Amino acid sequence: MAGILAQNLPDAALQFLYLVAGVLFIQGLRDMTHPRTATRGNQISAGGMFLAVIVTALWFDILSPLVLAAALLIGGGVGVWLAVTVETTEMPQLVGLFNGFGGGASALVAGAELVDTFNGATAVTTLPVSLTATAAIAGIIGSVTFWGSLVAAGKLQGIVGGSPVSTNVGHVIKVLFLGAAVIAGLVLVIQPEMVGNSPIAPWIPSYWVLVGAASILGIFLVFPIGGADMPVVIALLNSYSGLAAATTGFVLGNTALIVAGTLVGASGLILTVIMCESMNRSLTNVLFGGLGTDDGESKDMEGIYEGQIQETSPEEVVMLLETADRAVVVPGYGMAVAQAQHAVAELIELLDEHGVDVEFGIHPVAGRMPGHMNALLAEADVPYDKMRELEEVNPTFSQTDVAIVCGANDVVNPRANEEDGSPISGMPVLNVAEANTVIVNKRSLSPGFSGIPNPLFARDNTSMLFGDAKESMQELVNDYKEATD
């Protein structure tokens, strides 16, 4: 018995349609290389997915179409509901959550395929290594992705503590459970004679042991990682969910899964590497190290703020902006938390209207996911050609009259340029201090994620505009309007 399509078409047709889907995925990603074509790219990619799912559903013998339809409806409904109701600030955790579901599904599919294959086999047959080995890999990656993503999403949502913890006990636990998962995987592959002549195939329970161990591993992997490192973690888990899908493709011998999963794996990995390079840290350091401990020099710097901090007011900032020819705004996570992007966008539009050359300088790891600031500013209708990357904007600070730092800290810390062994030493930063005047909008002088003081705040050309980012930016907008009317 086969599905409607399989009865009327040769086997090769399925493979061909999967090829078409694969081409659509690749073309969709290619269109993502430019904002003008990106929406179309996403639709093409979705079209590829629709084709692949419909063809698959009609091709294979579906014993219970009702079960399948119910599952599709429930999943689709939940997906639409989550996507429609999400707040922009909650986007990172939602992306993380979706990601986890993909990984979890891969682990379940591999398990179900094992159960199914064993059920069809006679007691003496051993399952082929190509099935058990890939199922073991899909199970481990999928489970780590599912639980890791849940913890990451929980951290971003603030349900799970966001501060980094690095303990030796934690490392031991990770090694133990990784070991347990690998051993369970080996048992699955080797399929030894069961002690005690058990009628149940030994490899089925060992798969669930593997899933259990990998789940605990996933939780302990992400739990100690601090909130500011979440862009890296989310990108890496994204890569994992792709790899889980690709290995599931090996389990089922499904080419569409292999191609699409691999594309995602590559995408996530590239983003991960970009994020790590932007922090001048290795992936190992992000995942296992926590932040390097300061060598004590910060103690000497405790007093750096004393008598050096100049406070300013919105009126004064507006006076500066009125005479400025060029201004650069550097947004940080503080802007996202305060939801200040609309106020910032309004300010930029006003400045632009009055002939000020104004741009955003965006650090690659600002925020909680890759490209977070860009997405927020796009939501606030900022044209994307106003958003400049670090390499583009850094050479222009010396010709900039006013640099406004909005809720950013470590990414503008000049200490990163000094080889003094501080936690952020060597990290590429935005050299805002080269601008004529720097305005730092923050709620207080408290340190950023790195936990070290920022000498920028104490510089002669820096003034602090204390307050909530949204309120402060809104005041700037109102005062600027009054002054220019």
Next chain:
Amino acid sequence: MATELSAFITNLTLFVLAAFVGYEIITKIPTNLHTPLMSGANAISGITLLGSVVVAGSGSTTLATVLGFLAVVMATINVVGGYLVSHFMLNQFRGGGN
């Protein structure tokens, strides 16, 4: 065994070639679009839905059907939610020269 191995090698070929294609394309995507890229790629990883559909539909045992059912639900959330979120996000990017 020989056919199994050659099938595995065919799959491996696909895997390696797709990895290169992915690398070439994705390194060209600007930072601006990294969030929608991630959420779009994320939706693609829901391709595992195909596997879930096969397993849930053809599940000969109750256990396999239950597992498949859960897998279909999770993968569909991933696919539908992922594409929609990317779509909403991409619609907000303007100034593309049109």
